[in-house]
Amino acid sequence: MGFVYALIAAGLSLIFGLMEIVNFAHGEFLMVAMYVAFFAWALLKLDPLVSLPLAALLLGTLGFTVYHGIIRRVLDGPMLAQIFATFGLAVLLRSAAQFLFGVDFRTVSQPLLAGRVALGPVFIGVPQLAASVAALAAFVGLFLFLSRSETGLALQATAQDRHAAALMGIDTQRMFALGWAIGSACVGVAGGLLAMFFYIFPDVGTPFALLAYVTVALGGFGNVPATLAGGVLVGLVEAFGGLYLTPALKYSAVFALYLGVVLWRPQGLFGRF
Amino acid sequence: MSLLSVTGITKTFGGVMANREISFDVKPGELVGVIGPNGAGKSTLFDLITGFQRPDAGRVTFDGHDVTGWRPDRISHLGVGRTFQKLKPFAGMTALENVMVGAFQKTSDVAEARAAAMTALEQVGLGERAEAHARGLSTGQRKRLELARALATRPRLLLLDEVTGGVDQATVPGLIRLVRELHATGLALIVIEHNMRVIMEISERVVALQLGQVIADASPAEIVRDRRVIDAYLGETWRE
Amino acid sequence: MGALAFPAVFTLPFPRHVMIMIFLYGALATAWNIIAGYCGQIALGQAVFFGIGAYTSSLLYTRVGLTPWAGMIGGVILAVLVSQVVGYPVFRLRGHYFAIATIAVGEIVQALIINWDAIGGGRGVFLPIKRPDSFLNFQFHTSKAYYYYIALGLLLLALGITRWIEGSRRGYYFRAIREDQDAAAALGVNVAREKLRALAISAGLTAMGGSFWAQYLLFIDPESVFPLSLSILICLVAVLGGVGTLWGPLLGAAVLVPLQEGTRVMLGGTGKAIDLLIYGALIIVISVAQPGGLMGLFGVSRGAGSAR
Amino acid sequence: MTRLLEARGLDVLLGDYQVLWEARCAVAAGEIVALLGPNGAGKSTLMNSLSGLLRPRAGDVLFDGHAITGLPAHRRVSQGISHVLERRRLFPYLTVRQNVWLGAYAREARADRETQYQKMIELFPIISARANQLAHTLSGGEQQMVALARGLMSRPRLLMIDEPFLGLAPLIVEQLVEVIRRVNQDGVTILFIEQNVERALSIASRGYILESGRTILDGPSSELLHSAEVRRIFLGG
């Protein structure tokens, strides 16, 4: 699960790195992505694995629209107004989902991949494994895009120094919009992967979003590769917390880990400021 | 007996030595100027004295107390006031309220604090702008505001970081007069200043920094003739 | 005072209930405003104190038989203690790290309460109904007016404390910390201590709200008194009205609570979530059009912009 | 002598505060011009207004005869203006090569990217030596060289440099001065900010002196070098 958490968090981290905005509607983006995967499966008979590009594309568009429709207008406002706006967006998306899709729990049954593999005494479900691998692959893809492609470099440059980037001829406004699109596309992929084995309903995103915030902060805001480490750590603590503590407290273990880390290093594990 | 004594303080930021074994003393009532090109470590020095940074090595002693590593507010209570190079007004508060924050160090009574703050504001010539929000003040006015704020804590030593930097030419003489007046009340001051004219005019002693080290510690008259200082500032042809 | 006469004019419980909710959320948001609006620390874990207040008074009432009024004071004491223990380390963090840390604390506390069987765990606490109405038992079944006035009292207390802070040294220190911690420290303000004090006041008031809530509903469980959504709602109410102003949080409650109740009453029975749809859209519109909060409409602006 | 860049009557605000009052300056093609003035005089603010990072409230900026006052920074790069910010401002977590490479991000510059990159390696050997190192690990002097190279990648007609010698050891300063001269000889007009009067005027052919947000003096270097006014401003007395 760690890789999936990391991928969800990567989008958040990317957006934050660019413009220091925490998207409180991130969980709802994930929910939308899961619905995309579900309907692709239900209506078009596409396995979530196959419809990943579709989910990524649609979510990317959503992110782009949200940036231009809302975020751009509160960018210069106080931090509280930004929190407020994305929170409103969360409520809006959640209730829109209920309005359109109802409250039934949906699942993609009989996904392409099923079964499990044994790693010594531990079994791992094939969908989970595939999700992990795909999430990792998406992460590597994201990483390569950021570090190799022209646009990726421009994004990084904008995140690291907005003014210097503008002086390179980089249109920073475009980069912001792009950041939202790519960050949301990451969530799109993560949502598609989750849809393979997770149930889907309008409120599904919230617990994931909460973990994503912790993951991002754990790795250090704005540092996308560090988010991977954060995600894996969260996944591990969750799993081992569930095994060796009472499961009811496994998320507490994750939060406690976060508190421990930031009290020791206030900028997160690999924070840059 | 010196009021402040800085002994061998060193501070490194990510491999760059911002301050390297700096030592100097300030006597009660003395006015010391600190000069040096950008990046010479002047503001770091202030941060080390006032507790905003902890030195890697060396000691800071004020009025017989070893204040090395103390929190800034404790050092303030001992009687060290300061202003910041990058101005830090309480932007959402009025000028008077800004200064009252300082005045509360000596009284918890609001009326008393208000009176003391008003006095400080008038002292720096901002009496008329008392009710203006700090964000609406000009750069020069904000400099004065920071000064008034620090004064309101009734310090015995005042550290002024760039008194005239970015200030309207016309207001510079007023600021200089103000610093002189403060000095005349017996207050000890350390003044960082880029405007050499100002520093020469007001200082009793000048400490010159370059690349984190003290390169000269002498009277203004000697400083303007100091070869290393002139090299650092103007270039060789200005040597006389 | 119109507010005092309200119960006389409106005898139906529902408008009174809405007013009570306005007062309660107004008080909670006002309490949050002290730590976040004045002191600039965006804490998203207020539900912890609310829950402590609710549980302390309820448990003292059901287990020991102590009047909820004394329990309320107990809750305040406990909440203040917890706020100091938690605040001390967490206040070292800044910005989003701080906000997320407060969320983390809230989630941990909720999980611990759910797992604490001795105080009911996830089953919560039922408060027995006692008749007849009794001030000592903090139960009034014949008329909501009593709850109305108690909630109003709580709100006035919160506003009064805020007013008092505004006019005292403490308030100047809080605002100075919000505007610039370094400059405040340079003027001799013990930043860490003042933040803890702001949190203590905020926590205490929030705990009183929790005790009131428990007596008003006579049933509490961790899901309803410790949730993150409550912490966020408190924040929303204050932000909507305008943080860092005396009346802003109340204004936020006066707008948001009726809006929420109104849309739910009129549209909520459809199962289509139209009410929340409108509610979400409205939040976005307000944050875009009036980022400083609704107080801006009245020409009252406080440096919300500097509360970064 | 054609004026490549001209700014007049610039009033500039930073947030709520006015920093420049009717500031002006002009640079002719092929010149090296210095902006001088004490700290806080508004030199950087002026330069940021020229490159488009700041929008003046009043006044005009003309480049090559066209008004560019309202043009955003990234569009000015395409027109041939390059600006190296104070304290280098490299992208700290990108490699040296990536930093330099991004200098030619503008569409117009991409075609010649490879050749220009080779030129830069020639000019600053440090780039190839440190190509894969993260920028923030470099020393100040190395960073300044990379910043200059990055600024030159877009093949600008005007290169503006904010305090190129800040905090650098004398030996490095000499190297940099040499590079700046060479770049200028290759046909790039240069405007730079410097605090050390003599050093500045020894490089520049002309200078502008700002004080408290106003342009108070300008003239050929030789004239300024012996001006009593300059001495008054910088050393007092």
Next chain:
Amino acid sequence: MHRFATSLLAVFLVFAIVAAAPSGAVAQSKEIVIGVLYPMTGPTAQAGVDNKPVIEIGTDIANGVTDLPFPFYQKLKGMPGLKGAKIRLVFADHQGKPELGQAEAERLITQEKVHAIVGCWHSGVTATASQVAERHGIPFLNPESSSPGLHRRGLKWFFRTSPHDEHFTQAMFDFFRDFEKKRGVKIKTAGLTYDGTLFGADSGKIMKELAKKSGVDVTLDLQYKLQSTSLQSEVQRLKAANPDVWMPTSYQTDAILFVRTAKELDYNAKMVMAQDAGHISPDFVQAVGRDAEGTMSRAPFNTDLIDKRPVAKALNALYTKKHGKELYDFPARSFTGYMTLLDAINRAGSTDPEQIRQALVATNIPGDQLIMTWDGIKFDENGQNTHVKAIIIQLQGGKFYTVWPWDSATRDVIYPIPAWKDRK
């Protein structure tokens, strides 16, 4: 500031006037107004959304619009006791939040002037809403909440038709005993998983108590967080403990995830005995029905009984036509409770609350008129229906069938549940 204060007051007043006006027409004597309080939005909205149509059908029956040709329902046709008074429903949404349940109950009573309330599904919401009814002296009929504490609060106006968790859980252990006898297997150890809600925690507590009484050893006792993002470690621990019976208490979300995770981790429970809720919801069946093969649950009702019970069959036809879904546990319970209330009102012959209450106290509905397999409906002094009877159902081939009590059973128990590798 003055302008502000005035405006604030204006906002208050405008709002108060709007809120004070009843939304419907003023109640007439010829009208019976019933408040229906369910979650219509939020995570558990499905319960409310699926219950709404069945309540409407019940209303149609009483209003003479729809016919259910069985004596008990015929008797209610046109509400003869009130000389043909019409029933008007007022639906309200509590979103699963206790405070909204309280507020809405209050509004229903004081503004909509309802004569009785039906609701609220969530035990926590029922707790607060029923207190309001108690304060105002309005009958509160709870058809489904299963928290045992609810009827022990000494409320006069609270009536529950449904069994509660103690009945249900007792049925599970009764079943174990019967099953041991019948098949000669031993059920000695149990593994419990339940969430931290009122429902989960209560269920866990009762299971532990009854297990102790019945000599079953609880070898694993896991409380987990509602809506977990992953249940891998929980299932790993179940697998390690491998109890004779796994007894989960979950809402839909976690129930679905549990089954999927069990499949992925190859956990082969020999027997699964669930505490209703998530494990029998249609979503669950639709999502993981085949994978959850062999899952048993206690229930008050099951769809396979529809064919056995003519009343249920007739109602199911109406329900399917109206809502496009088969009748299942939630609407079945909701309907039963609601009709019990209508019967009482009819017998009371009045909308006077006290008379309705007395009629409720005197309720005695024979079992054969119910869609449930209960012995009937008769309340004890706490308002709890004592004639309840729980059944045990099992998922077989993607559908639930009644397997216990033996006389109601439509299928035989599958035991042990085939291992994952042996399926298909």
